Amino acid sequence: MNNFRVLESLTRSPTQKEKDYKRQKSGGGEIFTSLAFFSHIIELFTRTIIEQVNKVHESALFEQNKTIGADHPDSRLHGQFTKEYNQLRSVRENRFRSIEDKIQGKDFSSMNIFRMSEKTISRYNLALLCLPLVTSNGKTSRVNRVKGNDLAFLCGYNYKDASLDLYLRELKYLKVSEKLISATAKFWMEFWRDETEEETYFVCYYIDGNTKALWSSNRCYKGKVTMLGRVMNCLENVFIHDGKGHPLYFQTFQGHADLGKHALNMLTKLTELFDDPSAHVHVKRILVIDGGGNGVNTLRAFDNSDEYFITILDDNRVKDRKFKHIREETRYKYGNASLVDCLIELRASKEKGYIYECCDCEVG
Numbered sequence: 001m002n003n004f005r006v007l008e009s010l011t012r013s014p015t016q017k018e019k020d021y022k023r024q025k026s027g028g029g030e031i032f033t034s035l036a037f038f039s040h041i042i043e044l045f046t047r048t049i050i051e052q053v054n055k056v057h058e059s060a061l062f063e064q065n066k067t068i069g070a071d072h073p074d075s076r077l078h079g080q081f082t083k084e085y086n087q088l089r090s091v092r093e094n095r096f097r098s099i100e101d102k103i104q105g106k107d108f109s110s111m112n113i114f115r116m117s118e119k120t121i122s123r124y125n126l127a128l129l130c131l132p133l134v135t136s137n138g139k140t141s142r143v144n145r146v147k148g149n150d151l152a153f154l155c156g157y158n159y160k161d162a163s164l165d166l167y168l169r170e171l172k173y174l175k176v177s178e179k180l181i182s183a184t185a186k187f188w189m190e191f192w193r194d195e196t197e198e199e200t201y202f203v204c205y206y207i208d209g210n211t212k213a214l215w216s217s218n219r220c221y222k223g224k225v226t227m228l229g230r231v232m233n234c235l236e237n238v239f240i241h242d243g244k245g246h247p248l249y250f251q252t253f254q255g256h257a258d259l260g261k262h263a264l265n266m267l268t269k270l271t272e273l274f275d276d277p278s279a280h281v282h283v284k285r286i287l288v289i290d291g292g293g294n295g296v297n298t299l300r301a302f303d304n305s306d307e308y309f310i311t312i313l314d315d316n317r318v319k320d321r322k323f324k325h326i327r328e329e330t331r332y333k334y335g336n337a338s339l340v341d342c343l344i345e346l347r348a349s350k351e352k353g354y355i356y357e358c359c360d361c362e363v364g
Helices: 004-005 030-037 043-057 062-066 073-077 089-094 101-105 118-129 148-155 161-174 177-196 259-274 297-300
Strands: 206-213 222-223 231-243 247-254 286-288 308-310 340-346 355-363
Touching: 004 177, 030 118, 043 062, 043 118, 043 161, 062 206, 101 161, 118 148, 118 161, 148 231, 177 247, 206 222, 231 259, 247 259, 297 340
Parallel strands: 286 308
Antiparallel strands: 206 231, 222 231, 231 247, 340 355
């Protein structure tokens, strides 16, 4: 090649210098944050929280509790607000009261969120949304680690555990969770409808769950983490999608979430969010449950309900002696199958000696 280049008087082109690439933290995080702003979900969170902040600020309870947070030197001189005071039984029990009771004596004027700007609240919301990216090292879920410093790149400020924890606790006192659930579900309904440019009717819900390992030194509920194949501390996320697979709503449970037991309540809650009395449409819901979620607790949840469900029974539950009052076999109108109406007895695995009877329609 060199001889041919000399013969033809070819000059060697100068070699291009390799570009210097700057290593960026949380690579790929820009995609996540860009999608969050593109879909306007951050704006929804911020707007919903600000609306609740304004509502609480204008309430009578806000003015009424202003004096609760004032300094009381007389109380401190009598031993209150000391280590010994915090160890009193009455004080310790008060910490675990319901949020409804605590709100009645909460001094809202001392909360930071009432002095935050819209930009600051939006940045906090983005930081919370980015938590899975900065705590994904499998060792800890804390932000006060090296990986947690990536928040400065993702949301513009390097928040720490204490700041995010205080922000979440203040949101709890604002009771903003119900509004966020409703606003988020309606947001995604309209978002997917605008994306597909067609009317979407949510008459079909798909329920899915995944178990996430929780690496914590604290005592936590345990369950079987499928991806690791062992029982350990875990959280289980239960998602509800529409008939086209679009996510609408989810709840997080400690340990193992009984999908069948909680599915009915979750669907009822979601239906209430989308209920439109002006439409005058009545839909009979049919819940499809896989074989892993059809325990006695699931079936008992349908007591006094006019809803239907379809499920699969394991082989150990369909023995002949468990079927009662079997009627004659009939032909299914809309397919190649036969139906048998009967009554079946199921034994509860968690309640020894308890037998549950359920009307059943066997498909052959």
